[in-house]
Amino acid sequence: MVATRTPLMAGNWKMNFDHLQSIAFVQKLAWTLKDADHDYAKVEVAVFPPFTDLRSVQTVVDADKLDVVYGGQDLSQHDSGAYTGDISGAFLSKLGCSYALVGHSERRTIHGEDDATCNAKVQAALRHGLTPVLCVGETLEQREATENPAEVSIAQLIAGLEGVADDAELVIAYEPVWAIGTGRVATAEQAQEVCHALRGALAERFGEERAAQIRILYGGSVKPDNVASIMREPDIDGALVGGASLVIDDFAAIVRYREHVGA
Numbered sequence: 645m646v647a648t649r650t651p652l653m654a655g656n657w658k659m660n661f662d663h664l665q666s667i668a669f670v671q672k673l674a675w676t677l678k679d680a681d682h683d684y685a686k687v688e689v690a691v692f693p694p695f696t697d698l699r700s701v702q703t704v705v706d707a708d709k710l711d712v713v714y715g716g717q718d719l720s721q722h723d724s725g726a727y728t729g730d731i732s733g734a735f736l737s738k739l740g741c742s743y744a745l746v747g748h749s750e751r752r753t754i755h756g757e758d759d760a761t762c763n764a765k766v767q768a769a770l771r772h773g774l775t776p777v778l779c780v781g782e783t784l785e786q787r788e789a790t791e792n793p794a795e796v797s798i799a800q801l802i803a804g805l806e807g808v809a810d811d812a813e814l815v816i817a818y819e820p821v822w823a824i825g826t827g828r829v830a831t832a833e834q835a836q837e838v839c840h841a842l843r844g845a846l847a848e849r850f851g852e853e854r855a856a857q858i859r860i861l862y863g864g865s866v867k868p869d870n871v872a873s874i875m876r877e878p879d880i881d882g883a884l885v886g887g888a889s890l891v892i893d894d895f896a897a898i899v900r901y902r903e904h905v906g907a
């Protein structure tokens with residue numbers, strides 16, 4: 645089946661940039677992309693700032709009509725109430741967010757989020773018109789303990805999507821935990837192997853046609869010099885970028901991956 649998926653390059657800023665820095669960054673990024681002679685209109689560009697930056701990002705994107713979308717790095721599974729420190733999907737939606745990350749490995753590990761919580765957050769995102777970016781991926785220990793490197797990711801995917809409607813807007817991000825922030829990128833073949841298996845699991849869950857429309861991103865030490873080889877793989881539709889998304893020239897080069905030699 646021929647894929648017609650628009651590539652998505654997503655910058656997860658994690659806990660970096662205050663709201664003033666976020667304005668400067670988004671403006672410069674958009675201008676860097678605009679100034680260059682390239683075809684980035686065919687790539688969707690998203691940033692995931694800290695919650696406290698979102699209103700500023702919204703203001704600058706709207707005022708300057710920038711071709712950048714944005715989302716929350718997390719959201720609450722609840723809509724409102726006594727949940728100190730949590731952020732409702734309703735608030736993200738009101739701020740013009742298109743996406744919400746769900747189940748990033750740092751949320752799973754540091755904040756103890758399990759598959760049931762991730763599933764509740766996926767449902768919360770969808771309730772509020774946000775596209776969840778469901779993050780899955782194995783630790784090094786888990787990878788070494790199995791012959792099937794996709795096993796953990798598929799289990800997380802199936803649990804995370806329980807009860808989700810067949811036509812729900814979704815993005816999946818495969819992020820092997822051992823490749824996040826380590827500089828140890830999965831080879832394009834390793835990433836493709838798991839992303840292909842994930843698409844197979846999506847096909848079993850939603851049918852082949854729907855599975856062929858859902859974008860699957862790779863994340864883990866994506867840089868300008870490795871993005872082209874990753875994007876050549878048939879089941880990889882973009883990247884979820886951490887460290888390199890904080891450097892304008894690097895992130896812009898990732899967005900323009902098609903210009904890289906041999907891409």
Ligand SMILES: O=C[C@H](O)COP(=O)(O)O
Pocket residue numbers: 656748819823824825826827863864865866884885886887888
């Ligand atoms: O969300 C992004 C991932 O955690 C990847 O981070 P990284 O590009 O710094 O390895």
